[in-house]
Amino acid sequence: MACVFVSSRVLVDGKFVPASIFVSEYGKITDIKAGIVKPSASLIYYDHSDKTLLPGLIDSHVHLNEPGRTEWEGFETGTKAAASGGVTTVIDMPLNAIPPTTTVENLHAKLDAAASQAWVDVGFWGGVIPGNDKDLVPLVDTGVRGFKCFMIESGVDEFPAVETADITKAMDVLKEQPSVLMFHAEMLPPEGEAKVTDSAQPIAYSSFLCSRPDSYETTAIETIIDLARKCDKKDTLKLHIVHISSADTLPILEHAQNELGINLTAETCFHYLAFASENIPDRGTHYKCCPPIRTKANQDALWAALQAGILQTVVSDHSPCTPALKDLEVGDFFKSWGGVSGLGLGLSILWTEASKRGIGLEKVSEWTTRNTARHAGLLGRKGEIAIGHDADFVVFDPEKEFIVTEQKIHFKNKISPYKGLTLKGLVEKTYLRGNCVYTVEGGVVEKPVGKLILEKRIA
Numbered sequence: 001m002a003c004v005f006v007s008s009r010v011l012v013d014g015k016f017v018p019a020s021i022f023v024s025e026y027g028k029i030t031d032i033k034a035g036i037v038k039p040s041a042s043l044i045y046y047d048h049s050d051k052t053l054l055p056g057l058i059d060s061h062v063h064l065n066e067p068g069r070t071e072w073e074g075f076e077t078g079t080k081a082a083a084s085g086g087v088t089t090v091i092d093m094p095l096n097a098i099p100p101t102t103t104v105e106n107l108h109a110k111l112d113a114a115a116s117q118a119w120v121d122v123g124f125w126g127g128v129i130p131g132n133d134k135d136l137v138p139l140v141d142t143g144v145r146g147f148k149c150f151m152i153e154s155g156v157d158e159f160p161a162v163e164t165a166d167i168t169k170a171m172d173v174l175k176e177q178p179s180v181l182m183f184h185a186e187m188l189p190p191e192g193e194a195k196v197t198d199s200a201q202p203i204a205y206s207s208f209l210c211s212r213p214d215s216y217e218t219t220a221i222e223t224i225i226d227l228a229r230k231c232d233k234k235d236t237l238k239l240h241i242v243h244i245s246s247a248d249t250l251p252i253l254e255h256a257q258n259e260l261g262i263n264l265t266a267e268t269c270f271h272y273l274a275f276a277s278e279n280i281p282d283r284g285t286h287y288k289c290c291p292p293i294r295t296k297a298n299q300d301a302l303w304a305a306l307q308a309g310i311l312q313t314v315v316s317d318h319s320p321c322t323p324a325l326k327d328l329e330v331g332d333f334f335k336s337w338g339g340v341s342g343l344g345l346g347l348s349i350l351w352t353e354a355s356k357r358g359i360g361l362e363k364v365s366e367w368t369t370r371n372t373a374r375h376a377g378l379l380g381r382k383g384e385i386a387i388g389h390d391a392d393f394v395v396f397d398p399e400k401e402f403i404v405t406e407q408k409i410h411f412k413n414k415i416s417p418y419k420g421l422t423l424k425g426l427v428e429k430t431y432l433r434g435n436c437v438y439t440v441e442g443g444v445v446e447k448p449v450g451k452l453i454l455e456k457r458i459a
Contacts, residue, residue, distance in 0.1 A: 032386075092125065140457070250311075277294055
């Protein structure tokens with residue numbers, strides 16, 4: 001049946017208002033009325049008037065790792081974790097699954113694995129690796145939302161880093177496609193610039209931080225901008241920098257966005273906004289990620305860049321692995337896998353930190369819904385509570401606090417730097433196209449109702 005959702009605090013057009021949201025039997029929003037309507041015999045009535053109703057989150061940077069490394073994560077556990085945190089859509093990265101999403105054939109292997117295992121909607125990024133430039137347009141036509149490449153060793157052999165010639169080819173192929181080219185923007189500085197390292201203390205976080213200096217990020221982004229300026233369609237070519245960690249990149253990004261006319265966006269991650277290097281303990285390899293978590297002053301600059309619009313989106317970069325790969329017993333930062341697990345905790349993490357800084361929930365939602373929907377080419381369908389959109393909602397209590405325990409973690413391997421933290425803001429229910437897929441009392445529903453997003457992206 002059709003239904004209506006009511007709340008005294010619904011986020012509509014960037015403002016919290018009392019509203020009634022009418023939803024068709026097909027899961028689309030058909031009408032929005034000011035105020036709270038009375039129950040009707042012809043409509044299922046969902047009364048959340050004492051809670052906040054937000055649009056479902058779109059986490060546009062998630063590694064689900066299936067097939068091939070399903071012991072790290074899988075579609076079932078990953079999408080259940082997403083649902084538990086109000087995330088109604090995830091976009092899966094092209095690695096670390098085997099095979100990676102670098103050809104249409106490989107994409108189909110992933111789709112076969114994902115069938116009947118999606119508790120939320122799932123879209124897919126493709127990958128750019130050396131020599132696959134002829135695979136990119138077929139992947140666009142098959143429905144991938146865009147492409148990611150690495151400018152430094154990725155950590156897995158089947159997804160090698162690209163050289164500048166490979167980037168130039170990809171830019172040329174994608175410049176008129178409804179797509180986006182994304183970069184893991186770390187790159188070794190030119191010869192002659194010393195690499196700062198102190199590997200004599202492999203259990204010390206400071207040693208690892210020195211081994212991945214800010215110059216890796218700035219060198220990569222300056223290279224991307226230089227290549228983009230040479231592209232004859234730089235105004236239509238969409239570029240995106242994933243997981244910005246260094247504040248040194250921010251003036252470079254701002255100059256490219258505002259002065260050079262380059263269509264460039266960028267994201268940061270929950271862990272860069274919640275943790276600082278000064279507080280990471282030795283042997284704390286569950287904090288390791290690439291690029292690394294940097295200083296508190298650096299963190300403050302990332303928050304300012306979000307508020308200024310230099311960074312547009314915040315994502316999890318959920319990059320899980322098995323306990324053995326984290327090397328937790330020894331705590332060697334140079335041997336452990338680099339990736340932070342946090343899928344499903346992001347809204348509470350971000351709100352915990354934002355509320356300390358006097359930043360409203362409206363901005364938190366914008367960075368994780370509307371802007372991520374735009375980045376993934378889903379705006380108009382996802383990311384807002386608006387007529388014609390999917391009825392994807394989060395029932396959120398912004399005042400409720402909870403401790404992150406293993407019972408609150410729904411992803412496969414319960415290794416996370418967030419474990420043990422007290423977070424502010426609790427996801428009480430998650431709705432996907434009007435269907436309740438998670439409640440805080442009962443957990444994730446038994447049967448999956450998520451869909452695979454495979455329609456071709458529209459320019």
